[in-house]
Amino acid sequence: MYKDFFKLQNYPFGVTANPKYLYWSRGHEEALSFLIFGIEMRKGFILLTGEIGAGKTTVCRALAETLSDAYRTAFVFNPNLSELELLETIVEDFGIKPERKSRKGYFDALNRFLIGRNQEGQTAMLIIDEAQNLSRRALEQVRLLSNLESAESKLLQIILVGQPELRDTLGDPRLTQLKQRITVSYHLKPLERDEVGRYIDHRLTVARSGEEEKGKFTIYKGNELRFEPTTYDLIYDFSNGIPRLINSICDKALLAAFVKETWIITDELITEAQNEAQGIKVEGVFQ
Template identity: 45%
Template sequence: MYAQFFGLSQEPFSIAPDPRFLFMSERHREALAHLLYGVRGGGGFVLLTGEIGAGKTTVCRLLLEQVPKRCNVAYIFNPKLTVEELLKSVCDEFGIPYAHPGPGAATVKDYLDPLNRFLLQTHAVGQSNVLIIDEAQNLSADVLEQLRLLTNLETNERKLLQIVLIGQPELRQMLARPELEQLAQRVIARYHLEALTETETLQYIRHRLTISGLNRALPFDRESVQRIHQLSRGVPRRINLLCDRALLGAYSIGAHRVRREIVDKAAREVFETPSPMNPRGWLQRRPAVLGLGLVGGAALFAAGSWMLGGGLGSPG
């Protein structure tokens, strides 16, 4: 809606994981380096944690692009599973055939035996195997214990299955429990992905705008960038949400510069942040007009510009 107004070829702050917008901060590079070290190591567990929206999935996608050619990868993105369901999913991801002989329901052994054979056979021909589990904070204690048991299969040099656990900070707390101490001792690499610094937030915003075709001055002034960093806490997904709504807000009033007051209003609409005038939060007082302050204004501004025949492409 606002892209042409700011001289952009596309809207720059979508929360979709578009690889064209990839921004690698020093922290993201370190996280990737830890994962690659673990995957190329001697087996066991590798741990990546971070806040919601910090970029863990982005790092995971980069990992998948850089795993060795002779490495088989199984990726589980919904780990709210029982032990049997998890083993079945792992077999499916690796393309391992399995069957349940006889009557009754399938058992752990029906999946575990063919999985173990697969690990031995692939190791014999020089292949390695990596199991990546996203949202791993949702794993139950029983499933975590079964994962630990999977890493028992080993040679004199290495374990035959490398497991990468990616999750929110609660995952670290889970692995600190006494009953999971044996698993925690098998973690050979771990990294907690911190949020962006204020400088990195500015670099992130500039990067996404440049990819979107910006060839003029940054539409955010220094104070607004500082406010964006403060309100987003440096979390990339929150930065995207806030910048997108702030640009829409500026567009709705015909402003080519996003100032702090626009960012504050955008934050109240996106994050429901309280203000001194309204400690309970702007949205709680105006539930019937959710988002209309910026979206409705944008529509009116667009209509007025069309009637005047001025269009939205000129910088003004």
């Protein structure tokens, strides 16, 4: 579709949390630093929250890619699980084969695995994404995992990732024990107004498969897809800097530009895309 028309290798504004496209905004960079700090200091429990679509999953994927072989990571993406299923998922993701498929069987196998990793100088890490969906009982189960420790430090570093309501859930007095164990926490904010243009430019550069030019805007030559700089403000106003919303608008604008056979993304195209995103039909562009 429009990919070939604009001479792109990939679609620049996809919806997957692909770390290849990661633009290091101030917030995203800080979030990663906090996570690394928490893990390296073996703080045990780390909390990462952020608005819907702010980039939490993307940051976690980038974290997993950044860490060396000295780290072993289990990722839970869908925590809509019973306590037992949650344990099973964690054990499987670490590649552990428990002797018995019971709560005790999983716990014992995990404990042995973690002690082994610790003896070999490795750090084991558990990332639970969408943790706002964990039931209170499952959260309690996660807390019990954090009890696995050696004389010196926690054997498992747990990162809970979720939307802002996760903080409310953790405010439940019945979860005080868990809340008290969270020593590092970070709230990922949307992009700032001045970051929107660089974010868009960065995603376009990656989609062209070119090397990222750090800190510089691309210099355009001739017939190349480009956003008029005035569009950035419009996009910010619509999206409040939420990357997923920025992607959605930009993707629609590119499609509209393709239909009109133009290379330049204007304010008009962005406004049409916004109307489309809000469900307002615009004659002739989106059918």
